[in-house]
Structure formats: C-alpha cells, structure tokens
Amino acid sequence: MVLDYIVVGLGLSGLSFVEELENHNKSYMVYEDSSQKSSRVAGGLYNPIILKRFTMAWQASEQIETAVSFYKNVETKLKKTLVSELPILRRFNAVEEQNNWFEACDKPVLGKFLSSELIRNTNPALDIPFHYGKVKHTGKINIGNMLSAYAKNLKENNTLNNESFEYDKIIIEEDCIQYKDIKCKHIVFSEGFGIKKNPFFNELPLYGNKGEYIIIKSKELKLQEAIKSSIFIIPLGDDLYKVGATYNNQDTSPEITSIAREELQKKLEKFLKAPYEVVDQVAGIRPTVRDRRPLIGTHNKYANMHILNGMGSRGILLAPTMAKVLYNHIEKGISLDKEIDCNRYSNL
Numbered sequence: 001m002v003l004d005y006i007v008v009g010l011g012l013s014g015l016s017f018v019e020e021l022e023n024h025n026k027s028y029m030v031y032e033d034s035s036q037k038s039s040r041v042a043g044g045l046y047n048p049i050i051l052k053r054f055t056m057a058w059q060a061s062e063q064i065e066t067a068v069s070f071y072k073n074v075e076t077k078l079k080k081t082l083v084s085e086l087p088i089l090r091r092f093n094a095v096e097e098q099n100n101w102f103e104a105c106d107k108p109v110l111g112k113f114l115s116s117e118l119i120r121n122t123n124p125a126l127d128i129p130f131h132y133g134k135v136k137h138t139g140k141i142n143i144g145n146m147l148s149a150y151a152k153n154l155k156e157n158n159t160l161n162n163e164s165f166e167y168d169k170i171i172i173e174e175d176c177i178q179y180k181d182i183k184c185k186h187i188v189f190s191e192g193f194g195i196k197k198n199p200f201f202n203e204l205p206l207y208g209n210k211g212e213y214i215i216i217k218s219k220e221l222k223l224q225e226a227i228k229s230s231i232f233i234i235p236l237g238d239d240l241y242k243v244g245a246t247y248n249n250q251d252t253s254p255e256i257t258s259i260a261r262e263e264l265q266k267k268l269e270k271f272l273k274a275p276y277e278v279v280d281q282v283a284g285i286r287p288t289v290r291d292r293r294p295l296i297g298t299h300n301k302y303a304n305m306h307i308l309n310g311m312g313s314r315g316i317l318l319a320p321t322m323a324k325v326l327y328n329h330i331e332k333g334i335s336l337d338k339e340i341d342c343n344r345y346s347n348l
C-alpha cells in the first residue's frame, strides 16, 4: 500500500493532524494502541487565561479562534454535540486578588476575556468568602466522545489500525518510509508521553506530568459553571462533577492513586459544604516540555519523519493550530518559529 502519511497516536494532536490530511485529500493510516490517556481524561476546558496569575497563556488569544471553529467543524462532521460554552468562575481567596483581577481587566487583550463585574456566590453548597471573577468566551469539549466517534469513523474507512506502532519495523528509504506493507511519504509521531519509547525522538526533553481527577456525585451542588479555586469543579450533568486536577512530575505510572484522591478531597472540602460521593477517578500523563512550548518539526537526520507533541496542559487550544503549522511546514516548506521547532534541542 502506498500512502501519503502514517500518523502514530490519536489523541488531540493526532486527531488535529488527521483533520489537516482530510482537508487536503491526503491518504493516511493511523496507529493507536490506547497506551496513553492524557486526551481522554482531560477536563476538556478551553480557557486562554492562566488563572493563577491572571495572564494570557502563550498565543492563546489567536489559538482560541482556530480551536473553537476546528471543534465545531469536527462536531458537524461527526454529527455529535461536542462543544458547549461554559463560563469559568475564579474564586478569589483575598481582596488583593480581586484588585489584581481589576488591574488585569484593564489590559487590552485580557479585557476581552475577563469580566470586570464581580459575581457574588448564591450557592449554599459552596463557601465563597470573597467574590468570583468570570472568564468569558470559555467552554468545554467532550473529548472522550469526540475521540471515540472519530476513531469509529476512521475504522469504518479502514484508516485506523488499533495496534502499537513498532519502531523497529521502519525502513528509511531516500524519499519514503517503509513500514510493514505500507510505503509512505511522511510519518508524523503524535504519541504524547508515549514518545519515551520512540527511538527517533526520545531524547527530546519531554517529561510527563501526571494528572488525576476524581468524579463526584452531589445532588445539592447544582452548579451550572466551572469553578476554579485551588482545583477545578467542572459540571458533567446528572449531578456529576470532575474535580481536579493534580500535577505530579515524579510519578509517570498510568494508575490512579489514593494520594491524589486524598489531596483532591482535602482541597474540595475547603469550599464544598454539601454531601458528595466519589464515584470514579482517572489519570493521564501530560506531555510537558521543559520550556513549556510545543515540540513540532522534522527530524534533523530523516526528512520524512516529523513530530507533533509537547502540548502540556493546554492541548485543546494548542493542537489545532500546531497541526496546521506542522502541515504547512511539511507540505509548503514554511519554516517553523524557533520557539516551537523540535530542533531547538539540536542534540537529537
């Protein structure tokens, strides 16, 4: 079989790249082995603001437009509701934080996303001694449903292989790559933290940052918005809420832990005053880079081998833009910003 592309990994990065291929009528085969869960367990929030410091995340105001229209297109294609608007309320811990919020509201780009109207809590299930600040133009993507429906479509079109990609079966030829019975022009690796097993790119400084959520049920909470305190509470419907997440760069095991559950419950009980039960828990490894920028580009020895990774804790906003940038780099020769080029770490 002769193809334009092989794509390894169908998380947010892989899916975004496959959409580029679809839009340009390229032929491809995707490999996905469910070894990583970062995209599947993500909170699903898109939010351009760093809510600790009230600053804009890197290039987020540009990325949000690309991302929302990207997910709406996928939604239309899959005939599923995947995107919902969801305001985020930032709980203030002190008057100083309220003042900092007002200062941020006056800044030109931030002002578009931060409401200057303080919001008083009226929910008796929550202890909110100060006010909330509201972030505008935020929302939620149902990533789990999106990935499942997308994979089903690919499977029906015979473009998805649910196998582990075997790196030692690659034969690199001058202008193509041979993998088992496939000859392709390019291969794009988008394996998230799975990159650690990839001998072509595993020396890049990508490290894992494990995140865990607990899922709680609380009849009395009745939240319509996402709340951000030291942790997020994200409404899922049917009295269910995602609570988290943790950040741990020491443990890269895929399993859920009781330490994370206890940490999250302790933080939650500081401001949730209604009864609740923990009904589930999930864990995933964020593919995080030392300098907190994505890792995009072409292998410095093999011109047909590319990487789309390093989305860290912001894959929803980053992946659609980064997939486009990588596609244009490969197909149109458009050079990459040094900031994101994987060759900024030249000792591959």
Ligand SMILES: Cc1cc2nc3c(=O)[nH]c(=O)nc-3n(C[C@H](O)[C@H](O)[C@H](O)COP(=O)(O)OP(=O)(O)OC[C@H]3O[C@@H](n4cnc5c(N)ncnc54)[C@H](O)[C@@H]3O)c2cc1C
Residues within 6 Å of the ligand: 008, 009, 010, 011, 012, 013, 014, 031, 032, 033, 034, 035, 036, 037, 038, 039, 040, 041, 042, 043, 044, 045, 046, 163, 164, 165, 166, 190, 191, 192, 193, 194, 195, 210, 211, 212, 213, 245, 246, 283, 284, 285, 286, 287, 308, 309, 310, 311, 312, 313, 314, 315, 316, 317
């Ligand atoms: C707890 C948690 C909460 C988060 N919340 C948010 C959020 O609210 N908003 C946000 O924007 N981001 C969030 N993130 C971050 C976001 O999930 C990541 O940025 C994003 O998932 C990275 O996507 P990816 O496709 O690059 O990697 P992954 O999601 O890890 O996907 C890689 C895929 O490659 C597959 N794979 C790997 N190796 C192989 C192989 N050899 N063969 C075949 N397949 C392979 C894996 O099975 C996996 O499906 C969160 C992350 C975590 C862990």
